[in-house]
Amino acid sequence: MDETLISIINKLQDTLAPLGGGSQSPIDLPQITVVGSQSSGKSSVLENVVGRDFLPRGTGIVTRRPLVLQLINKRSTNSEKSSQQKQDLLDLNTSENQNDGSVSNQKEDNVDEWGEFLHLPGKKFYNFNEIREEIEAETERTTGNNAGLSPVPINLRIYSPHVLTLTLVDLPGLTKVPVGDQPPDIEKQIKSMILTYISKPNAIILSVNPANADLANSDGLKLAKEVDPEGKRTIGVLTKVDLMDRGTDVVDILAGRVIPLRYGYVPVINRGQKDIELKKTIREALKDEAHFFEDHEAYRSKAAYCGTPYLAKKLNNILLHHIKQKLPEIKEKIEKALKKFKNELVSLGPEMIDSPNSIVLNMITDFTKEYIGILDGEAKDLSSQELSGGARISYVFHEIYKSGVYSLNPFDKIKDSDIRTIMYNSSGYAPSLFVGTEAFEVLVKQQIERFHSPSEKLVLLVVDELIRILKQITSQNRFARFPQLRDALINCFIDFIKENTTPTNALVNDIIDGEETYINTAHPDLLRGSDAMVIVQEKLRAKTTVDPKSGKSLIGGSKSSNQPISNEAEKSSNSFFGGFFSSKSKKSTEFLESPPKILKATGEMTDRETTETEVIKLLIDSYYNIVKKNVADSIPKAIMLKLIIKSKNDIQKVLLEKLYDSPKLDDLVNENEITIERRKECKKMIEVLNNAHTIVESV
Structure with missing residues (x-):
């Protein structure tokens, strides 16, 4: 069942590959992404896990496209060997090698080990040198030979009795200074590509760090910290442990006392340039690696937790557990994405067939x-x-x-x-x-x-x-x-x-x-x-006050309309125009004058007013x-x-x-050209997601 789960993810990776990697994919798949600087020994770690030389080598940027490496454990056709490999899938010291006496003379054409590329369906590569050549050729077909980058991954599946079923995504190595014909912003391009992969929540980050350098300055770990500051989904690999100064070791790092990570660190020994020039095989290198940790005073007590075989098993367990956790979520996301693109396709309308x-x-x-x-x-x-x-x-x-x-x-x-x-x-x-x-x-x-x-x-x-x-x-x-x-x-x-x-x-x-x-x-x-008159009278009556000197009633500063009027002057002041003409009425009639051109109602309002x-x-x-x-x-x-x-x-x-x-x-x-292109994209997405839906429904 465990290998089936990883196989499901592999199929999904193959299905989603045409969409491009990183942010281009609508589904965030559980996968282990490998990051590190060009000099960290990243490629050597991957080759050690596979047990074969198959990655391009050279100066400058060798990995210019993400490489989705799907390792499939394939039991040997030889029943005797199969029984031995069942004890330890990464026991590369098989009986064949022991009888031969020289591992370096092993034949390249091995019926039990081969590779297949997604872009070359049905073709098996038994010679791993040819696999390297095809990686280089496919890279140049997409990026050209000018050191350009492409986010579209190369999917390579390797079948072998010497590997654990595992999926790794090898990303370009981090570099700071352009070399040769590399573009001046190469560092920014590489960092951007890596971030599109490792920033996804379902990505496990495999940070490869040289042990003979300060861990705090590790490019891979720095980048991992940007998207995973607490180290909850990061595992560290320490390379070049054998090149550390005498008297120094990585025990404190392994114990989590330097930069702690949830999944911890695994120390490994890679082949050096001299080993490669002397044609030292990976299987010989793995033997030497085991002897190093078993014999080293600082590591012998924990040798079982060091080296490439342990790293592969640890990654296998981490990936399996991660897939089990995320598979229901993946199913839901595929269904939502499928519904979204189907609805969008409907909204875009069919291709021009109507009048x-x-x-x-x-x-x-x-x-x-x-x-x-x-x-x-x-x-x-x-x-x-x-x-x-x-x-x-x-x-x-x-x-x-x-x-x-x-x-x-x-x-x-x-x-x-x-x-x-x-x-x-x-x-x-x-x-x-x-x-x-x-x-x-x-x-x-x-x-x-x-x-x-x-x-x-x-x-x-x-x-x-x-x-x-x-x-x-x-x-x-x-x-x-x-x-x-x-x-x-x-x-x-x-x-x-x-x-x-x-x-x-x-x-x-x-x-x-x-x-x-x-x-x-x-x-x-x-x-x-x-009714209005009654309301007003009651309101005015409520405001009636008594003059403390005269004892007479006052209403808002004027006489009450209910008081008797004793003389003509009072009658005049309370008449309709009393307030208006009050000042005029006091003048003698012999001094009557014409009214002003603009006559305004002035003076204090009477009770009636x-x-x-x-x-x-x-x-x-x-x-x-x-x-x-x-x-x-x-x-x-x-x-x-x-x-x-x-x-x-x-x-x-x-x-x-x-x-x-x-x-x-x-x-x-x-029709809008954008609509035409978007319709094509939606159809492509729907086709891919339908295939992905079929795959997850088979679980």
């Missing part, structure tokens, strides 16, 4: 249906995060406009002196005995005029919301498919809305003009004049509240009738008239 007329008709029909649905709250994808469509218009009607209308205060524009002046003017040359209806109507009409501005503003706000719905719909991929047709549809819609804004404003203003034209003093909700002013204010407030209710109810209805409902009923007909029979119809349905 131009059919395309235009379908787009107009789709737009109209969605437009009406959004207004009515019947859209497919209703947001749970914010209001949209018809709900926003309702908010504009009830929260913005209604609140604005009800906040209007008629008395922030009318002063008591203004009311007194209008009462004088409305009574003409004969002073009125009672509160005049004319003054009340003049004042109310002036305040009703104030509803025009917010109501016209409401029309503009609703137009903005309709345009917002238009943009919401046409921003979808299926409308972006034909950009010229989409733009023409947008222009037609905006023109239609603008044309209907004028009659909408006219009706809105007519409603307010109607309120202003006829003041319905018989309205059942209007406060009656007699105060009473009449307060009565009119109560009546204005009562009637203004009635008008507020009428306007807050009628204006949104008018906008619904003339703009919103009309657009729902007529927009499809208007769009058909202007677009369906357009002489530029063929130009309108030219």
Whole structure:
């Protein structure tokens, strides 16, 4: 079962390979990514794990594409050897080698070991030198021979009785200084490529670090720390342990006392350049490695936890455990990604097979249906995060406009002196005995005029919301498919809305003009004049005070209207024009003068003026509240009738008239190049994800 799980991941890697590695893949697979500087011995570690020389060597950047190395344990065809290998899969000192006497003379053509490339399906490479050559050739086919990089991985599967089933991703070695024809930003390019792989949460980071250098300065470990600062998914490999200064060792590092990692560190011994030149085989090197740790004073007690065989077993166990944890998550991600790309493909529409007329008709029909649905709250994808469509218009009607209308205060524009002046003017040359209806109507009409501005503003706000719905719909991929047709549809819609804004404003203003034209003093909700008089008198009576010197009643600084008037002067001061002409009446008639050109109501208001002013204010407030209710109810209805409902009923007909029979119809349905390319990408993704889904469902 364990090997089957790794095999599943291998198949997924092969399936997702055409999409490119790193961030290009929509699925984050559990895999071990190998990072380290060019001089860290990274390639040697991988060859030791495989037990074969197969990686390209040379100066500068040798690994220029990620190498997905899938190791498959294949039992030997020889039953005797198979029994021996069952004891230890990495026991490379087989009976064949012992009898031969010289491991270096081992034949390259071995029926039990071979490699296969994903880009060469069905072809087996038994000669590992040919594997190296094919890696170099495939790298140049993609990157050219100018030391360029490519994120597209090379998938190599190696079958051998001497390996544990394991998957490793070998990434380019970190370098700081460009060499030869390397690009000047080579360090940035390599770092960016590595980060796309190791930054994924499901990646286990295998950091290869030379033991004979300060661990704190290790390039591989520094990069791992950027994405895994706590070291929870990083395992360290210490190379060149045999090259450390005499008297020094890595015991403190292994004990986690230097830079602790969750999976710890494994020390290994690689072949040096001299060993390679002398044709020392990896199998001989592994023997020497075992002897080194067994004989070394600092490591002999922990030799079982050192060396390449232990590293391979540890990586195998880590990968298996990681896959078991992440497989359910992988299944879910594949299903979500598949659904996402299928939906996107549908939104992009099928390839051009319909006639131009059919395309235009379908787009107009789709737009109209969605437009009406959004207004009515019947859209497919209703947001749970914010209001949209018809709900926003309702908010504009009830929260913005209604609140604005009800906040209007008629008395922030009318002063008591203004009311007194209008009462004088409305009574003409004969002073009125009672509160005049004319003054009340003049004042109310002036305040009703104030509803025009917010109501016209409401029309503009609703137009903005309709345009917002238009943009919401046409921003979808299926409308972006034909950009010229989409733009023409947008222009037609905006023109239609603008044309209907004028009659909408006219009706809105007519409603307010109607309120202003006829003041319905018989309205059942209007406060009656007699009731208003009682309220005012009670209010004034409550404010009555007594002069402490004279003992007479005072009302807001003037005499009470209930007090008897003892002489003509008092009668004059309390008459309708008493306050207005009080100063003039005291002058002798023989000195009468013409009134000033501009005559204003000045002086302190009399009791009667105060009473009449307060009565009119109560009546204005009562009637203004009635008008507020009428306007807050009628204006949104008018906008619904003339703009919103009309657009729902007529927009499809208007769009058909202007677009369906357009002489530029063929130009309108030219498909966007971006849409064509995106459709191809979606189809490719769906094909790959369908294959991946089939693979994970087999578990």
